[in-house]
Amino acid sequence: MPSERELRRRVRxxxxxxxxxxxxxxxxxxxMRRAQxxxxxxxxxxxxxxxxxxxxxxxxxxxxxPLLARREVRRVGIILVTTDRGLVGxxxxxxxxxxxxxxxxxxxxxxxxxxxxxxxxLRRLRVPVTAxxxxxxxxxxxxxTNVIARVAVEEFVTGKVDELYLAFTRFVNTLRQEPTxxxxxxxxxxxxxxxxxxPLQYLFEPDPETVLNEVIPRLIEVAxxxxxxxxxxxxxxxxxxxxxxxxxxxxxxxxxxxxxxNKARQSRITKEMLEIASGAEALGKG
Amino acid sequence: MPLHLEVITPERKVYExxxxxxxxxxxxxxxxxxxxxxxxxxxLGPGEFRVKRGGVEEILAVFxxxxxxxxxRVVVLTDAAEHAEDIDATRAxxxxxxxxxxxxxxxxxAADEQRARAELQRALVRLRVSxxxxxxx
Numbered sequence: 001m002p003s004e005r006e007l008r009r010r011v012r013x014x015x016x017x018x019x020x021x022x023x024x025x026x027x028x029x030x031x032m033r034r035a036q037x038x039x040x041x042x043x044x045x046x047x048x049x050x051x052x053x054x055x056x057x058x059x060x061x062x063x064x065x066p067l068l069a070r071r072e073v074r075r076v077g078i079i080l081v082t083t084d085r086g087l088v089g090x091x092x093x094x095x096x097x098x099x100x101x102x103x104x105x106x107x108x109x110x111x112x113x114x115x116x117x118x119x120x121x122l123r124r125l126r127v128p129v130t131a132x133x134x135x136x137x138x139x140x141x142x143x144x145t146n147v148i149a150r151v152a153v154e155e156f157v158t159g160k161v162d163e164l165y166l167a168f169t170r171f172v173n174t175l176r177q178e179p180t181x182x183x184x185x186x187x188x189x190x191x192x193x194x195x196x197x198x199p200l201q202y203l204f205e206p207d208p209e210t211v212l213n214e215v216i217p218r219l220i221e222v223a224x225x226x227x228x229x230x231x232x233x234x235x236x237x238x239x240x241x242x243x244x245x246x247x248x249x250x251x252x253x254x255x256x257x258x259x260x261x262n263k264a265r266q267s268r269i270t271k272e273m274l275e276i277a278s279g280a281e282a283l284g285k286g
Numbered sequence: 287m288p289l290h291l292e293v294i295t296p297e298r299k300v301y302e303x304x305x306x307x308x309x310x311x312x313x314x315x316x317x318x319x320x321x322x323x324x325x326x327x328x329x330l331g332p333g334e335f336r337v338k339r340g341g342v343e344e345i346l347a348v349f350x351x352x353x354x355x356x357x358x359r360v361v362v363l364t365d366a367a368e369h370a371e372d373i374d375a376t377r378a379x380x381x382x383x384x385x386x387x388x389x390x391x392x393x394x395x396a397a398d399e400q401r402a403r404a405e406l407q408r409a410l411v412r413l414r415v416s417x418x419x420x421x422x423x
Contacts, residue, residue, distance in 0.1 A: 042296050042298070044299055045296045048361055052354050052363070203327070205328035206314055206329070214329055218351075218352075226296075
């Protein structure tokens with residue numbers, strides 16, 4: 001049993017830890033609110049663009065749109081989006097595990113790594129990494145993310161990879177974030193029944209090809225941007241929750257240790273009383 | 287039948303209302319859209335985007351993107367959109383002058399030149415939009 005003084009000292013030290021985790025919790029909470037608002041605000045754009053492309057893609061000729069080209073899959077490219085720093089609970093670990101499991105089912109895989117956690121992990125595993133993007137700012141702009149899109153699309157267009165996937169942590173709510181793997185290229189419309197298409201009912205300005213060749217690259221940029229926003233919102237949510245758990249755990253520990261210290265104090269006093277009493281008794285007898 | 291208009295940028299939904307008519311800066315020139323328009327999909331240039339709603343005209347500046355038109359709805363996906371009243375004309379003027387100076391001085395690289403040209407174009411659109419709003423009052 002640790003001494004009373006030892007217990008008091010540990011209570012003090014854990015209180016200091018609690019102060020730190022509480023501060024980190026508050027910082028994460030405010031970043032989380034901003035990141036969540038950003039991800040929710042930008043979702044409609046991506047969803048709309050996806051719907052539009054779904055409507056248009058059947059009318060496109062894969063020969064002229066390299067981004068629609070379907071090839072036999074010999075190698076897939078995976079854009080893995082992790083955080084730069086830890087303290088986000090099991091978020092990165094879960095995502096990396098899900099990604100590697102997915103990659104095992106593919107003939108071969110190479111990676112574009114976003115975020116230091118993923119970069120380091122992939123290096124350790126000695127898997128092929130085409131590009132690394134550490135240090136994406138907390139409030140990313142499309143300028144920050146378009147570079148990533150460009151590198152990944154280049155891989156696809158030059159035929160180094162035959163399919164391109166995004167692996168990221170999708171933001172559901174503050175308590176829930178899901179590892180998600182989604183195909184980015186080639187873009188395949190949901191409605192595969194190309195033979196039964198109604199004749200082209202759309203007017204295109206300037207013409208279908210030009211329009212598609214602008215929409216698809218744009219969708220890819222936006223999808224990557226959206227992915228980064230999802231990851232940021234997930235990361236700050238996970239971080240906030242992790243720090244809140246740490247603060248709560250510290251509180252529990254403080255309670256337990258304070259109780260133990262008080263018990264130790266009480267038993268010390270009882271012992272002293274007994275000693276005095278028995279001392280007095282011994283004197284009285286003598 | 288009203289026309290349901292949505293203007294969406296990657297950052298947020300800028301506008302969502304039932305309107306009577308829109309005039310948009312399509313890549314091939316300005317197009318006016320009334321309800322029951324034939325399905326149309328077009329790229330947008332930077333320019334003035336006018337919305338008529340209940341006898342009132344609202345003006346937005348849009349900067350590139352796409353417009354998807356169906357009989358009863360119009361969806362505008364643009365890189366950026368601003369309400370005319372939110373535009374700071376002084377700042378746009380400064381931006382225009384800055385960009386013009388860069389172009390006049392001979393930009394250091396092709397990327398710089400491109401950036402300056404884009405900046406100039408955005409500034410000019412902002413100025414035109416904020417001016418046509420002022421004339422109207």
